[in-house]
Amino acid sequence: MSKFQRVQNIVIGLSMLISAAVLILFPEGGCLYIMLFLAVSLILRGISELIYYFTMARYMVGGKLILFIGAVFFDFGIFTLSLSDESKLFVLAYLLGFHAFAGLVNVLRALEAKRYKSTSWRLNMAQGVASILTVVIFMIFSRNEILLVYCYCAGMIYSAALRIYSAFRRTAVVYIQ
Amino acid sequence: MQIDFHYYATYCAAFLAGYSHEECLAICYSAQFTDCCTRTLLSTIGGPSEAATTQLQLEMMDARTDLLGLQDITRIWASFHFLPRDLKADPEKGSRIYKAKYRLICGPNGDLLVKTVNLAKDKSLQAAGIAMHVLADTWAHQYFAGTPSQVINNTDYWFFELLPAEASGDSQTSRDSEASGNSKRAFTERRITFRHNPTGKDDLDKGIYTSTVYQLEENSVMSLGHGRAGHLPDYSFMRYKYLPAWGKYEEVIKDNPSDYYKAFCQMVYALRYLRGDHESFEADRYDTEKVSPYDAKIKEILEKRQLDACADWKAFGEQLSGCGIPDFNANLYCAEYKQAPTDDKDDTFLGGYIDAALAQKTMVTHQIYQSDNLLAGYSVEYSESRFLGIRDFIHYIEHKRKKEKA
Numbered sequence: 312m313s314k315f316q317r318v319q320n321i322v323i324g325l326s327m328l329i330s331a332a333v334l335i336l337f338p339e340g341g342c343l344y345i346m347l348f349l350a351v352s353l354i355l356r357g358i359s360e361l362i363y364y365f366t367m368a369r370y371m372v373g374g375k376l377i378l379f380i381g382a383v384f385f386d387f388g389i390f391t392l393s394l395s396d397e398s399k400l401f402v403l404a405y406l407l408g409f410h411a412f413a414g415l416v417n418v419l420r421a422l423e424a425k426r427y428k429s430t431s432w433r434l435n436m437a438q439g440v441a442s443i444l445t446v447v448i449f450m451i452f453s454r455n456e457i458l459l460v461y462c463y464c465a466g467m468i469y470s471a472a473l474r475i476y477s478a479f480r481r482t483a484v485v486y487i488q
Numbered sequence: 489m490q491i492d493f494h495y496y497a498t499y500c501a502a503f504l505a506g507y508s509h510e511e512c513l514a515i516c517y518s519a520q521f522t523d524c525c526t527r528t529l530l531s532t533i534g535g536p537s538e539a540a541t542t543q544l545q546l547e548m549m550d551a552r553t554d555l556l557g558l559q560d561i562t563r564i565w566a567s568f569h570f571l572p573r574d575l576k577a578d579p580e581k582g583s584r585i586y587k588a589k590y591r592l593i594c595g596p597n598g599d600l601l602v603k604t605v606n607l608a609k610d611k612s613l614q615a616a617g618i619a620m621h622v623l624a625d626t627w628a629h630q631y632f633a634g635t636p637s638q639v640i641n642n643t644d645y646w647f648f649e650l651l652p653a654e655a656s657g658d659s660q661t662s663r664d665s666e667a668s669g670n671s672k673r674a675f676t677e678r679r680i681t682f683r684h685n686p687t688g689k690d691d692l693d694k695g696i697y698t699s700t701v702y703q704l705e706e707n708s709v710m711s712l713g714h715g716r717a718g719h720l721p722d723y724s725f726m727r728y729k730y731l732p733a734w735g736k737y738e739e740v741i742k743d744n745p746s747d748y749y750k751a752f753c754q755m756v757y758a759l760r761y762l763r764g765d766h767e768s769f770e771a772d773r774y775d776t777e778k779v780s781p782y783d784a785k786i787k788e789i790l791e792k793r794q795l796d797a798c799a800d801w802k803a804f805g806e807q808l809s810g811c812g813i814p815d816f817n818a819n820l821y822c823a824e825y826k827q828a829p830t831d832d833k834d835d836t837f838l839g840g841y842i843d844a845a846l847a848q849k850t851m852v853t854h855q856i857y858q859s860d861n862l863l864a865g866y867s868v869e870y871s872e873s874r875f876l877g878i879r880d881f882i883h884y885i886e887h888k889r890k891k892e893k894a
Contacts, residue, residue: 316555363706366583371639371733380704420549477554 320478327471331464341460342399349405350391357385399456406462407449414442489628490722493748495520495816496801498620500808501752504778505759509811511613515759517816518617518841519624522568524818525845533826538849538881539842541568541618553636553707559865561712562635566592566864567852568618568845569625570634570713573598575859579734588861589640590734592633596626596750597771600855605758605769607851608844614837615844616762620755622848627751628721631732631740632714635863636707642733643716647682649695650675650727650741652791675727682718690719692793724748724790724797745790752786753779782808834887846884 330348334341360381368374394401417439425432445462452458498519502512525541543551543564551557566572573595579587601623608619633640653674682699690697700715714721720728726744731737753774760778761769779786782804789800805813825838833839850867857867 367586367639367706370579370582370586370736371642372731372735372737373642373644373733374639377704423546423549477552477556 317478320474324471324474324478327467327474331467331471334460334464338457338460341463342402342456345402345460345463346391346394349402350388353384353388353391355388357381357383357388360384399459402459402463403449403453406459407446409466410442410445410449414439414446417442489624489748490719490796491520491523491816492797492801493624493628493724493751494523494621496798496805496813497752498617498624498755499805499813500801501620501755502616502759503805503808504756504782505775506763506765507759509809512805512809513813514613514837515617515620517820518614518844519621520617520816521818521841522618522621522845525841529818529822533822533838535825535838535842536846536883539845540564541845541849548709548712551709553705553709556865558636558707559863561709562592562856562864563849563853565634565713566594566856567634567849568622570594570629570632571598571600571604571622571626571852572633572856573600573626573630575600575856575861586639588863589633589635589637591859591861592635592856592863593630593640593734594626594632594634595630596623596747596754598626599771600852601626602769602771603851603855604848605761607847609762609769611847612840612844614841615847616759618841618844618848619758619762623755623758624751627747627754628744629714630747631735631742632717632721634713636709636712638703638706638708638711638733640732640734641711641713641716642702643699643730645679646739647680647717647730648677648728649680649720650729651678677729680720680728690795692795723795725793745787748790749787750774843884843887846881847888850881850884 334344358381360377364374364377364381368377371377391401417435419439421432421435421439449459449462495516499512499516502515503509507515522541525539526544527537527540527547528544529535530537530540541564543561548561551561553561570592571594572592574593575591577591577593579590582590604619604622608615653676678695681694681696683696684701685698688698697718697720699718700710702716703710705711710716717730720726721742721744724744727742729739729741732740753776756778757766757773757775758769760766760775785804789797789804792800794800802813821837821841825833825836828836828839834843853864854867856864
């Protein structure tokens, strides 16, 4: 990993940690900020897909699909920005979808890991069950905006920690003689 | 390629090259062990994790695809299963990273193959086995790269199996075509259906094969090597045509029986070179003379439509040598390595294998790095005064120095 990439990961990780801390301290109206964050993420994803298309995917058979996907993400990000009145519903739908999918994938991975007799299956299963329980909690307390904000922040802190950890990973160097 | 070619066919090639039955077993065991030497296995025997020559599906799922994760994956798959053909290839258009990935496309008879075979010269039988695995895979895995990349390894719906006219059955389309190397033979085309159930068995009669699922991300492990084309490159009887992602909409015809035959003849030539029958190893040379008396039998095995040709190759190998070939057992030498005192581990069978695997990985990584390509990671001259990087490779260098002094 280059020095620039390390610094980039640390800066993004710290920004996410600070954002999560601010949202936890001032959770009222937090859904609106989360939605803004989601909209910006979608727009950035759209831009990165477009860059990917122009630098690499345009030379690939069927690469035009990437161009369309980039345009759709970008468009969807702009559309999300216009949904400020429905921010709570939107955030709820996002969190439900995300955790349900992640939970399912983790449980499937745990079952496969168990088949291979790997010890990692318990961790995967625990993560899967936690995600599915989170979905249940969301459905029960769907009217509580503050709880939604806290759950979103927990996910953000986890992602930030992974980014910062990744920035400090040792660079692999192969020796030759 | 699968165990049928890496284990049993490699045994046959080694025997034709003049090795004894015991030597042939050591070579073919090492060739096949390259498909088994995972980090999980190494961790159970206390071996260095950097000597891993392959990855389990489970390990792949857990692998990170950030830059360091990609370099680790590339070191394993490009060194042992998708040896790049031309590290200086110029696709004319494309960004720097696109060109870097394009240059890792695997193919036979490249400079790296010559270096791989030369690296095994005057080394252990385990080194010869690893070299034979790498050589054979350059034929089976050509057109795919040993790094996760959608723009290189992706395939699409334009994928047809070419069936010899007599074996076509009720094919969906019926156009005559000619596979390369079989200019006078008629083939019919049948569109291939890919499914993504990893536990599903390939259905040769219906033309339904398992492949990895399409992922949008450029660096998804689903786009590693020939995952998107399923096991088609691994079947010796298979002929197919498709549009490789990098191919600018030009169709590629893959004729496995022809390629596998060349791989076999090249293995015999390479092994004879390693035994000292030839002065040097040159690319694009095949020992057809030694193989020709058995042409009909070998081609019959290669052409036979079956998912696993172990029984046929085994029978052929036993007929050649007159000795029984034991079934492959990945754990055969594990106890020996595990129970050996730390200082004696390098002298065990797996110790020799690990040493040869680290040498191959080091050589390929260095060559890729020297070509101004960072996809396999960094490679620097070893300096005793300063420690950086992966300790496993230090052990390899120290072991090498110790042997040289001895």
